[in-house]
Amino acid sequence: MTTQHTAIEWTDRTWNPVTGCTKVSPGCDHCYAETIAHRFDGSKAFPNGFDVTLHEERVDQPYRWKKPARVFVNSMSDLFHQDVPDLFITQVFDVMEANKQHTFQVLTKRHARMRSFVQQRESLKREYAAKFDDCPTEAMRNSPAAKWARARAANPPANIWLGVSVENQKWADIRIPALLETPAAVRFLSCEPLLGPVDLKQAVRTMGSERGHGLTASYVHAGGCCRKFHGIDWVIVGGESGHGARAMHPDWVRSLRDQCEQGRVPFFFKQWGEWGPADFQVRVCDPAVGWQGTEQELAAAKADSEARGATHVHTGHWQDKDGERSYWLHEIGHKPWSLERVGLPDGMAPIRRWGKKRAGRELDGRLHDDFPTPAASAAGAQQ
Incomplete structure (x- = not known):
C-alpha cells in the first residue's frame, strides 16, 4: 500500500506518504481506507493500524517513476490532517513540484x-521572487535564479490539482468556498459518496454572502477568461460501495451532470456503487394477451423479471439529524412483474442493490470520463 497502480477510475496510481485518518463528516462513515488498514493492522504498510502515520521513506518515491502518471496523493489518509506537521506537507509539495512529469491529485x-x-506557500514564493528586484546589478536581477523564482511565483504549479470532498449541500457550502480561495492550477470536487443533492451555484453564492458581498471580478475572471463555476475545473461523482453502503438517488447524479454541462465543467462519473437504477416495470407478458406458456416457464419469467427489477424506491423525503440530512429508502411492496400499470410519484426513483460491479458506471446509457484539459488548467491558474 505504498505506491501502486490502482483500480480508481480517475487516477493512474496512488502515493501514500501518510496513512491513517480520523472522521470529520458523514462521508467518512464507511471509510474504505479504514477497513483496509484494520485488515492489515501491524503490517509494514499499516504498522499503527489507522492511526495517522508518517512514512518518510515514501516521500521521494515519485523521483523513481519513469512513466508520467496521474497520482492520487494519500488515498489512505488526508495530507492536511492536524497530526501531519507543516514541514512534512512542505516536503510532499516540494516533491510534487519537482516532478512535473506527473500530475498530482x-x-x-x-x-x-x-x-x-497553500496561500502561505504561494505568498512566500512571491516574496522570494520580489527580493531579486532589489538586487544592486542588472545581472543579478536577470540571473537564472531570478528568472526561476519569478516563473515559480507567477502561477501555482500546473501539475498539482487540489480538491475537496463534497458529500451533500452542507459540506458543499462549507468546503467549496475554501477551495475557491486556494491557489491552484486545477480545483476539483469529489462528490463521493454522494449523500444528497448538491447545487454548485448555491455553494458559490455562499462564498459571496460570507464575505458580505456578491461574487467579485477576481472570482469570475482569471487569465483573461471566465472560469467555470467561478473556479471549479472538474467534478467527480460516485455512489458508496461496500458493507452498509448508502444509496444515491439517480436524480442527484443527473443534476450534477447537467450543472457541469451548462457550466462547461468536465464531469467524471466514477460508479453507482452498491445501489443502481433498475426498471420499475418489468413485463412478463403483454397484459392484453396474457401468459401463453407453461406454468414452469411463467415461474422462470417471473424470477428473471424480479432479478432485473427494482426492490427499493429512493425518495426525496429527508430528515435532519445533528445538522445533516438523511434520505429515505422505501421497499416496494409488490413484485416488479405485478406492477405493469403502476407508476411512481414524483421524486421517487426505483433502485436495486446490484453490487458495485453489476451496477456499473453508465449514466443514462453512457460513460462520463471527462478530465480537465491542459488549456483549462493554464487558464485556471490563479493567485
Whole structure:
C-alpha cells in the first residue's frame, strides 16, 4: 500500500506518504481506507493500524517513476490532517513540484488547513521572487535564479490539482468556498459518496454572502477568461460501495451532470456503487394477451423479471439529524412483474442493490470520463 497502480477510475496510481485518518463528516462513515488498514493492522504498510502515520521513506518515491502518471496523493489518509506537521506537507509539495512529469491529485476534507497552507506557500514564493528586484546589478536581477523564482511565483504549479470532498449541500457550502480561495492550477470536487443533492451555484453564492458581498471580478475572471463555476475545473461523482453502503438517488447524479454541462465543467462519473437504477416495470407478458406458456416457464419469467427489477424506491423525503440530512429508502411492496400499470410519484426513483460491479458506471446509457484539459488548467491558474 505504498505506491501502486490502482483500480480508481480517475487516477493512474496512488502515493501514500501518510496513512491513517480520523472522521470529520458523514462521508467518512464507511471509510474504505479504514477497513483496509484494520485488515492489515501491524503490517509494514499499516504498522499503527489507522492511526495517522508518517512514512518518510515514501516521500521521494515519485523521483523513481519513469512513466508520467496521474497520482492520487494519500488515498489512505488526508495530507492536511492536524497530526501531519507543516514541514512534512512542505516536503510532499516540494516533491510534487519537482516532478512535473506527473500530475498530482490532492483531495482533502480539511479545506481550511489546505487553504491557509497553500496561500502561505504561494505568498512566500512571491516574496522570494520580489527580493531579486532589489538586487544592486542588472545581472543579478536577470540571473537564472531570478528568472526561476519569478516563473515559480507567477502561477501555482500546473501539475498539482487540489480538491475537496463534497458529500451533500452542507459540506458543499462549507468546503467549496475554501477551495475557491486556494491557489491552484486545477480545483476539483469529489462528490463521493454522494449523500444528497448538491447545487454548485448555491455553494458559490455562499462564498459571496460570507464575505458580505456578491461574487467579485477576481472570482469570475482569471487569465483573461471566465472560469467555470467561478473556479471549479472538474467534478467527480460516485455512489458508496461496500458493507452498509448508502444509496444515491439517480436524480442527484443527473443534476450534477447537467450543472457541469451548462457550466462547461468536465464531469467524471466514477460508479453507482452498491445501489443502481433498475426498471420499475418489468413485463412478463403483454397484459392484453396474457401468459401463453407453461406454468414452469411463467415461474422462470417471473424470477428473471424480479432479478432485473427494482426492490427499493429512493425518495426525496429527508430528515435532519445533528445538522445533516438523511434520505429515505422505501421497499416496494409488490413484485416488479405485478406492477405493469403502476407508476411512481414524483421524486421517487426505483433502485436495486446490484453490487458495485453489476451496477456499473453508465449514466443514462453512457460513460462520463471527462478530465480537465491542459488549456483549462493554464487558464485556471490563479493567485
